[in-house]
Amino acid sequence: MKLSIGIVGLPNVGKSTLFKILTKQDINIANYPFATIDPNVGVVPVPDERLAKLAEMSHSKKILPAVVEFYDIAGLVKGANKGEGLGNQFLANIRETQAIVVVLRTFENSEIIHVENSVDPMRDLEIINSELALKDLETVDKRLQKLEGEARTGDKKAVRNLEILKAVKEELNKGNLTIKFADEEIMKELQLLTGKKQLYLLNGPAEGATKQLLDKIKSLGGDYLASDLGNTNVIPELIKEAYKVLGLISFLTTGEDETRAWTIQDGAKAPQAAGVIHTDFEKNFIRAEVVNWQKLLEAGSWVNAKQKGLIKLEGKDYVIQDGDVVVVRHG
Numbered sequence: 623m624k625l626s627i628g629i630v631g632l633p634n635v636g637k638s639t640l641f642k643i644l645t646k647q648d649i650n651i652a653n654y655p656f657a658t659i660d661p662n663v664g665v666v667p668v669p670d671e672r673l674a675k676l677a678e679m680s681h682s683k684k685i686l687p688a689v690v691e692f693y694d695i696a697g698l699v700k701g702a703n704k705g706e707g708l709g710n711q712f713l714a715n716i717r718e719t720q721a722i723v724v725v726l727r728t729f730e731n732s733e734i735i736h737v738e739n740s741v742d743p744m745r746d747l748e749i750i751n752s753e754l755a756l757k758d759l760e761t762v763d764k765r766l767q768k769l770e771g772e773a774r775t776g777d778k779k780a781v782r783n784l785e786i787l788k789a790v791k792e793e794l795n796k797g798n799l800t801i802k803f804a805d806e807e808i809m810k811e812l813q814l815l816t817g818k819k820q821l822y823l824l825n826g827p828a829e830g831a832t833k834q835l836l837d838k839i840k841s842l843g844g845d846y847l848a849s850d851l852g853n854t855n856v857i858p859e860l861i862k863e864a865y866k867v868l869g870l871i872s873f874l875t876t877g878e879d880e881t882r883a884w885t886i887q888d889g890a891k892a893p894q895a896a897g898v899i900h901t902d903f904e905k906n907f908i909r910a911e912v913v914n915w916q917k918l919l920e921a922g923s924w925v926n927a928k929q930k931g932l933i934k935l936e937g938k939d940y941v942i943q944d945g946d947v948v949v950v951r952h953g
């Protein structure tokens with residue numbers, strides 16, 4: 623699964639600074655053939671302390687962490703939905719990502735101008751979300767027009783979609799996000815900007831993260847991190863948070879060739895997980911041998927773990943757990 627996260631915010635809030643910190647880590651991109659090659663896209667390894675331990679046990683030649691692609695998206699300004707600034711390109715770029723990190727500036731510095739002339743993260747948050755909502759309203763309205771015609775013919779699916787989109791429009795008009803509709807088929811198709819999970823990065827000193835601001839973020843269903851990009855190493859926490867916000871977990875594979883982490887949606891079953899390793903594995907899935915990484919380490923080797931009965935044979939209904947070490951049996 624390719625996981626991509628867009629970095630979003632007004633100009634001069636620290637987006638590129640964050641991007642540079644994230645992409646400073648060394649990673650051999652050749653190991654990730656799906657990765658996008660673009661200077662504004664950074665492939666960032668997911669920190670995982672389990673990998674080195676398993677690699678030592680297996681005498682692996684290499685370690686391949688799971689990766690997340692971060693997009694450094696050009697600054698959004700008021701009016702982006704009408705094409706202001708790099709408006710249209712901006713909005714097209716976020717559409718392709720699965721989640722967004724919203725960078726809000728809380729640091730003061732008279733030498734670094736703020737497009738709105740003052741530091742006010744609450745106002746900035748409102749600008750960003752209203753630009754996203756306005757663009758989405760356009761998308762939703764276009765679709766509603768079509769659906770109204772289809773629903774008049776009595777088409778059941780159209781009737782249901784019409785109902786959903788009317789509810790979505792109501793939320794947008796209230797200035798709310800539309801994340802709660804994420805499971806609806808029509809939403810997957812429309813890929814609304816307000817339907818993406820949000821992680822807020824409050825960039826600046828801790829005092830900038832006021833209770834009012836944090837309450838607002840929580841009310842939107844977002845998560846947040848307060849961090850001074852000038853001072854702290856924000857990467858591990860940011861990626862872990864992003865994982866959590868997106869409902870992702872990793873499972874592991876280990877052997878002499880490599881020890882590797884793979885990303886799946888929490889709740890994914892064994893065949894889906896197998897499909898992340900190789901698409902054919904999902905179709906031809908027979909069963910999976912599974913053991914928790916810590917139990918495997920304690921046993922000292924796969925063979926020992928097997929002798930101790932720690933390795934379970936799981937079928938197609940098994941829900942993969944974070945930290946499972948997996949061997950897929952396929953036809």
Ligand SMILES: Nc1nc2c(ncn2[C@@H]2O[C@H](COP(=O)(O)OP(=O)(O)O)[C@@H](O)[C@H]2O)c(=O)[nH]1
Nearest residue numbers: 633634635636637638639729734826850851852
């Ligand atoms: N004091 C301070 N300056 C920062 C911080 N983060 C970024 N900057 C500076 O703010 C300016 C704009 O940052 P940049 O990352 O290019 O902003 P972008 O337009 O959002 O990509 C640069 O001069 C950064 O060095 C921070 O946390 N504190």
Ligand SMILES: [Mg+2]
Nearest residue numbers: 637638696697
């Ligand atoms: Mg920038």
